[in-house]
Amino acid sequence: MSSTVLARPRQRWTGLAVLVLAVTLVAVDATVLSLAIPSISETLRPSGTQLLWIGDAYSFVLAGLLVSMGSLSDRIGRKKLLLAGSSAFGAASLLAAYAPSAGWLILARALLGVAGATIMPSTLSLIRSLFPDDRERATAIGIWGAAATAGAALGPVVGGVLLEHFWWGSVFLLNIPVLVLLLVLGAWLLPESKDPKPGRWDVLSVLLSLAGVIGVVYAIKEAAAHGVARWDVPVAAVLGAAALTVFVRRQLRLPAPLLDVRLFADRRFTGAVLASLTALIGLSGVVFVTSQYLQLVRGYEPLKAGLAELPAFAGAVVGGLLTARLARRTGARAALTLGLLAMGIGLGLIGWVHQDTTYLLLAAAFLIVGTAEGVVYTLGADLVLGAAPADKAGAASAVSETAYELGTALGIALVGSVVGALYTGALAVPAEAGAVATARAGESLGGAVEAAHGLPRTVAGPLLGSARDAFVHGMNVAAVLAGALLLAASALAWRLLKGLPRAAQERAAQEHAGRAQAEQERAAQEHAGRAQAEQERAAQEHAGRAQAEQERAAQEHAGRAQAEQERAAQVPENVGA
Template sequence: MTTERITPQTPATGRSTQPFSARRRWTALAVLVLAVLLVAVDATVLFLAIPFISESLHPSATQLLWIGDSYSFVLAGLLVSMGSLSDRIGRRRLLLIGTAAFGAASVLAAYAPGAGWLIAARALLGVAGATIMPSTLSLIRNLFPDERERAKAIGIWGAAATAGAAAGPLLGGLVLEHFWWGSVFLINIPLVILLLVLGRQLLPESRDPHAGVWDLPSVGLSLVGVIGVVYAVKEAAVGAAGQPAVIAAGVLGVLCLTWFVRRQLRLPVPLLDVRLFADRRFTAAALGSLIALIGLAGVIFFLSQYFQLVRGYSPLRAGLADMPAFAGSVAGGLIAAWLARRCGQRAAFAGGLLAMGLGLGALGWVHADTSYLLIAVVFLVTGVAEGAVYALSTTMVLNSAPKEKAGAAGAVSETAYELGTALGIALVGSVLAAVYRSGLVLPAGVTGPAAADARDSLGGAVQTAGTLPPATGDALRHSAREAFTHGMNLAAVLSGALLIGAAALVWALLRGRRRNAAGADTAGADTAPEADAAPETAADPLPDAAGELTKSAA
């Protein structure tokens, strides 16, 4: 490990603060990994608890949808705003505030007496999560001024995110074997306490000294715009596109986002500098990660139902079945920097998207009796590619943005991730649902509410089958499982094609790039100048954490 020491300077005086050593940088990164784990675990831990929540709280179908979606909706809608806020009030400060709020919202969710309470608590978790993720990325951007070191750090950060997502179903399965559904939210509490203690002691503070005022109208426009558009897309995906409320939400969302962009172009200090998208590397990274998650998220989400309801796995076994994909993602995140140096960011990023597409497409041939070993191999390959793509896209976004705008730039990366996840579940789910309903053959005697429940989802069909005579129930289960598997196959093939298209798009956007002697990508003659080509400035101080604590105590 290098022993160089970074000596930040305050923009006001230009005097050097206490040097920030390599050891301190990597120790601070370990704390940021805890923060990523906190948010990533919560994003997936709920998946296996849905059947238990349905049994306990008796939510309606709409309420059940919002229990799953309120977190990602609010998180996606506030990421850019909170990333910009962290640039203004301090990244460490906002991260610690968000961590405390995350812990409080987790307790509220764990002891929710009804579906409405749980939906509100999940929304509060989304608000808190939106303050944490951009802060972690912007702190990394300022902790590691060297581009190669930063790429390694982001690889570790991305590996932690996928490890947390892997731990969610596994921990959820373990807890649900012994405790009530609310305990899956209490998993967060130990991480919250540890992060609050270590974060205050080990993380440096940094901010943009010229950030200006936080523009509240822009915050409202971005939140309403993102939520309106995502809600309209999700409702349209389930056949409600013609409803007045859905049309109104979509129109309102588009208008708000358009107004948001126009306002950012006029503001002297915008909430999000939309001119960053003029850099093709920034645009390619954001679009690539968005499309990747649209294709990946829906397939992975419905594979959890495949394992439990088609293959008959327990929640814990279903969580373990997903592990090759998540283990591969961790490995992919760790080797992303090496791949970029060896192949160049263009080839590594586009190649990762292509490998993801081929892996997802291969799931189009999975059936109820397919050997799990074959599924595990596909999961592993797809996971490695996804981890590399995630780390590479994040690195490209941060390297394309000025250092003082790291919070807002990191928020763009995370927004693409969250929007891709939400849209992927909606769009892939619509394909699967349509094929499922058209392929389901109801046995004689299954009519009325029972038939409606069976057509609604595979879970509804399995539950309905348990109330029928054995022969009729077995016939319904077999038909429902076959119809669901066929829908999942088609969705996987379409998702794979989408990822292959994303690979071609990224390859085109990053054309004309070449690698320098250090292995980093540089712009060719036909490429826009790189945002990070200018030398690092001292616009963002990195004071020693002990010094910050001393000043706070004073």
Template sequence: MTSTHPAAAEAEFRPRPGRWIALAVLVLAVLLVAVDATVLGLATPFLSEDLKPSGTQLLWIGDIYSFVIAGLLVSMGSLGDRIGRKKLLLTGAVAFGGISVLNAYASTPEMMILARALLGVAGATLMPATLALIRNLFHDPRERSLAIGIWGAMASAGAAVGPVVGGFLLEHFWWGSVFLINLPVMAVLVLVGIRTLPESKDPAPGPWDLLSVALSLIGVVGVVYAIKEVAAHGAGWDVAVIAVAGVGALYWFVRRQLTLPAPLLDVRLFHHRGFSGAVLADLLTILGLSGLVFFLSQYLQLVQGRSPLEAGLAELPAAVGAVTTGLLAGRAARRFSVRAVVAGGLAAIGVPLAVMTGLSETTGYPLLGAVLLLVGAGAGFSFTVTADVILSSVPKEQAGSASAVSETAYELGAALGIALLGSVVTGVYRDFPTPLGVPAGPSAAAHQSLGGAVEAAAGLPGRGGADLLAAAQSAFVDGLRLASGLGTAVLLATAVAAWFLLKGQRLEEGSIPPA
């Protein structure tokens, strides 16, 4: 709906003072959430030595954060639309900082699991609110595209910087330090955000339907948990029951949204071909990439023998590529087309991923660095433009819900990718033949994981340990090659699908009236 009064239209599109400072505050939150999602993997061996969790407890420590975030994103995005995105963001930031202290000083496995779950609740408030606030801060579409590019670039940078920061801290301090770095960043975010961020919300939101919140949480967590369990331990009756319950809850959730006068999520948004195409592209891209993302750090450390800090630094080219193309993506989509940039970006991920099918234990870093640079560049183009399409496809009052859908697609894509491609790597790895002379105990430990093989090999005398480790590393690389090939097929198929689904989709042009 457009205003018939020129003064009202000018007020609607006039640039907001301080919007770039406000953006800097928002990307702080994104950077921190992205860093926090990656540092735990490095800290896990140190945490395990201190807290001594069981195998099941260790899995929950690793997974509960992403489970809770995935399950609450839609609900929190909708809550921000109702109570105000600034209010939700700042409240979540304070909670994130406080709960980080609880994570850092957890003294038992049970306390750590609870702390990670609470951190997931706080994290779920941050990501949808940041993207929704960008939608309301930047009225001019060209400026908004650049702002989304910066937002996406910082998310990519955070994911890459996390291992570097974590590696540095773990080499100099105790494992809790990787959580305490959240405190100064969140303090700056809150103090500056109070003054610079505008409040925005849906002027007529309706009530926050608690049954829909519960159904969304049960549905997403149930599906994600079942996928990860199948990947880790195979199918079973208990997992099947949880999967059916999750799918049933999601079905009930969708049916309920169609009948509510003020739904938690307007599922009719998916009737918009551009919105649906962008969400699907995000989900499948993360699915195809997850094999590389999830296992590359293990390859660099456990196969090529790099330290955590060296492995983190080795992965930086991906962030450089993503940051560079993310800032250029909006301009490229307007000059060429949305579908050309998204499909081209996806192909730019798929082609270098195909190079990984020739990976070996001794592959040189120049080739790995080039692959990571191109993968990051393609991701920067694709994710930035799809985020812009998703936000531009909905009224600004629903920006929180729309951005939450985008983030949920990311989480589901990661869960599916780790389940499908992870099971490929694990299946190939566990079938490697045990070298002659290796006792049954070390052999069993080595077949559980590559980390287990490294430990088992270290305890064997003579050639036995070296032969066991070489066999395990070779099997792991074989699995990674196969997963890279399957990821390539997914990425290239998604590029073709995006070309058709995003046909005719355009980013809005600049609309700021002349001064």
């Protein structure tokens, strides 16, 4: 791998701080919008489907392009792509902030996804370049994962503060000063790193991966919301699956593929990816739904709602930082499986939350889900990155990031769609509400709140009560289903990751043997160096003594010769006298 690696530890960790800033920015943008959904609904009046697309267009495009952009970073340079993508991220943020309609906002969110796809794999692959040592890299990835989660935590809080004083577009303008700082520090502190023999970047593979991911995810989202009877659902599913099939076959034939799909033949690699994917489905889906629950059901202001969700993100930060220590004690297999199991239990607790439930139950569920997700995602990212060759770090990190973003998109799509479908089925609108209010209330809970504003109190009260009951019912069922998914994922991970502790022990033994050999070589080099230095010193002393002896002998000889000449010169004088 061609790279300019920061040699001194302080420089490496300073470079990590810049990467942490980048990943925090992208994470903030993924969650900052959740609290703005009610404000956006009131201002732009999106339909229920548009509201879902506003929430997940960013993650869909990001997930579809991560592998392609990770491979591109291997080719043109990870630092270069990171800085270019950061500039594009700023431009798309401006467009989103001043979007005049729901359609424009969806477009801006998609463009943010394109730019974000250049940032995320670059950060993780640069960590691989900065930290070649396994132990240091595990710590760095833990910090990186904690930063991503901290950014997700800051999103609702900072967004809540902004929404208290400004319009919803201000949540996107928050990106601009951070991006300026990132561009300045990144250009100065980060090393360049890329594959020395990258091969051609296959544009057809890029299009196939994008079409495949978006097609499959769209089909899942629409099927969850409306069933499979609509013609576009099976068409999108078939086209997406076909595109992914062609993509995989093409990667197997290409001499320089965008993604080495053979990595998935390793059960442990596949298990780590699936664990990360399902963990993010659970976390993102819960955050998306509970943000609306806290504001529209419990009546929290945006800032209070953001603070109420902090236990989930604080737990994820702690979980990410403690992952390396936990994995060393219990083994990676046990740590990953227990993390998924704990997430399932935490999600199940949300199934017991109702309109008047104490906040402590929700806080406990948030804390359990967040802490477990921090462990699962951080450990999964380390396993995925460690399985790939160093010169393919960009593409490998893109796999981990694709799981992150695809999980986020699927979580919003699946959980949001299930809640929406159950909400529509359970909603009972008073006949006095009228056709317009009935249609608006049937789209979403936010629509019901808006429709109630123009109705008499005797009609608005029953409408809001029914809408909130229907939403909470949908949230409970979706949370239980998500918990069941995580429990199933824990069993699958335990099976797929079989042999991981043994592999970890072998790796530890190899590291120990490597350190012992390095220590022996260092001692031998020091001994040889001391022996050579001693020989050189003795030779120099001998040469010095010989030279001094020669000089002394020469001086004595010259002195005797001069004395002889003086004596001979004095003899004639004496004779004459």
